Amino acid sequence: MKISMIKELLEAEVMCGEENLGNHVYSACGSDMMSDVLAFVKDQAVLLTGLVNSQVIRTAEMMDMVCIVLVRSKLPTPEMIELAEESGIVLLSSKKRMYDACGILYTHGLVGNKVKS
Amino acid sequence: MSDLLTFHFDVDGDDFTSAGQASVQIKKSLRQLGIAPETIRRVSIAMYEGEINMVIHAGGGEADVSVTEDEVIITLTDHGPGIPNIEQAMQEGFSTAPDTIRSLGFGAGMGLPNMKRYTDYMNIESEVGKGTTITMKVNI
Numbered sequence: 522m523k524i525s526m527i528k529e530l531l532e533a534e535v536m537c538g539e540e541n542l543g544n545h546v547y548s549a550c551g552s553d554m555m556s557d558v559l560a561f562v563k564d565q566a567v568l569l570t571g572l573v574n575s576q577v578i579r580t581a582e583m584m585d586m587v588c589i590v591l592v593r594s595k596l597p598t599p600e601m602i603e604l605a606e607e608s609g610i611v612l613l614s615s616k617k618r619m620y621d622a623c624g625i626l627y628t629h630g631l632v633g634n635k636v637k638s
Numbered sequence: 639m640s641d642l643l644t645f646h647f648d649v650d651g652d653d654f655t656s657a658g659q660a661s662v663q664i665k666k667s668l669r670q671l672g673i674a675p676e677t678i679r680r681v682s683i684a685m686y687e688g689e690i691n692m693v694i695h696a697g698g699g700e701a702d703v704s705v706t707e708d709e710v711i712i713t714l715t716d717h718g719p720g721i722p723n724i725e726q727a728m729q730e731g732f733s734t735a736p737d738t739i740r741s742l743g744f745g746a747g748m749g750l751p752n753m754k755r756y757t758d759y760m761n762i763e764s765e766v767g768k769g770t771t772i773t774m775k776v777n778i
Contacts, residue, residue, distance in 0.1 A: 556748035559683050560755070572743045576690075579658040580743075583665070583682050585675065600655065 522546055522631045524588050524611050527567065530625050531590060531615035537602045538611030544587055548634050551592075551623045555580040565634055569622050571595055578604040578612075587611065592619045643671070643705040649689050651698025654742060660701045661686035671705065673778060680756040681710050681776050687749040688714040688772060694739050695719065696770065705778075709758075712774045720766040727762075728754065 525542040528535060535542070546566035552558050553572045558565075558580055567588045568581050573595045581589050582604075588611040591597060597605070597612055605612045615622055627633070645667065647660035665682040685701065692699040696718020704711045721727050728750050735745025754760045759775040 553743060554746045554748075555743035556687070556746040556752065559687060560748050560752050570743075574742055575655050576658065576743060579662065579686065582662065583658075583679070583686050585679055 522626075522629065524567075526629070527588065527590065527626060527631070528613055530629060531613065531617050531622050533590060533613040533615040536591075536597050536612040536614055537606050538588075538609065541587065541609055541611050544611075546588060546631065549623075549626055549631050550633055551619055553619075558584065561634060567626075567631070569619060569626075571619055573597060573601070575600050575604055577601065578608070578610065581610055582608045588613065590615055590622060592617055592622045642707065643667075645701075645703040647701040647703075649692050649698045649701055651693055651696065654693055654739075657690050657693040658686050661689055664703055668705070668710070673705075673710075677710070677776060677778055681712065684753045684756045684774050684776070685712050685714075687752050688712070688774070690744055691749050692716045692718070694735050694745065699769075708778050710776045710778065712757075712772075712776075714772045714774075715769070716771075717769040720768055720770055721762065721764040722766050724762050724764060 524544050548565050549567035550565045551569035553570055566586055568586050569590045569592055571593050578601050591614045594616045596614055661682050668678045696716035699716030702713045726732055730751045731747040733745050733747035739745040757774040758777045761773045764770040
C-alpha cells in the first residue's frame with residue numbers, strides 16, 4: 522500500500538515527509554507502548570499510536586519504520602516534526618480512533634506481522 | 639582481537655526527551671561502516687532500550703560501543719540504585735518504572751527482555767546502591 526493511500530483512507534493530514542508519500546509499505550502495528558513496538562522487530566513499516574513525544578519518532582527510527590500515524594487528532598510537537606524530517610519519516614495525523622484506524626488499514630490489505638516467539 | 643572502532647557517550651539522566659541520542663548516533667555510524675541493516679537494527683534497539691533504562695532508573699550513565707571485525711560490543715554503565723533481583727527484572731512485564739514513565743510509552747517491563755532478545759550475549763553486573771553494568775554483544 523502506498524503511504525498516500527493511508528493518508529486518504531484515514532483522512533489524515535500530512536505533518537511532514539510529503540515527499541515520501543509515494544513509498545510502499547507492507548505491514549503495520551498499533552500501540553501506545555513503545556517497548557511493545559520494540560519487542561517485535563520484523564519489518565513493520567507503519568506505526569499507529571496515540572502517544573505524542575519524541576521517543577515515538579526515535580522508536581520508529583530504531584525499527585526502520587517509514588510512516589507514523591498519530592490517531593485521535595493528536596498533533597506532533599515541533600521537536601517530533603524536526604526528528605521525523607531528519608529521518609525521512611512521514612508523519613500523519615488522523616481524527617480516527619486507534620481501533621478504527623487499524624481496522625480500516627487492515628481491511629484494505631495492510632496487515633500486521635505474525636508474532637514469532 | 640583489536641577494536642576497529644570505539645565510541646563513547648555520556649547519557650544525560652535529566653532529560654527523557656533526549657534519551658536515545660547515542661543510539662541514533664551509533665545507528666548512523668554502523669550504516670556508514672556498511673554493516674547489514676538487520677544487525678544494525680538489533681544493535682540500535684538493544685542500546686536504545688538500555689539508554690532509556692539508564693534515564694528512567696539511574697539518572698543517566700555512560701555508553702561505550704566497540705566494533706570489531708565480527709561483533710559489536712555495547713557496554714552500559716550507571717551509578718544508579720542497582721538491580722536487587724536480576725532474575726525478576728528479566729521477566730517480561732516486570733517493571734519498577736513510575737506511572738509518569740508509563741504515560742510516555744515505556745516502563746512496560748520489556749526493556750531488559752528486549753535487550754536480551756536482540757543480542758547474542760548479554761551480561762548484567764549490578765550492586766544495590768552502587769550501580770549496574772550491562773555488556774551486550776551482537777555478532778556481525
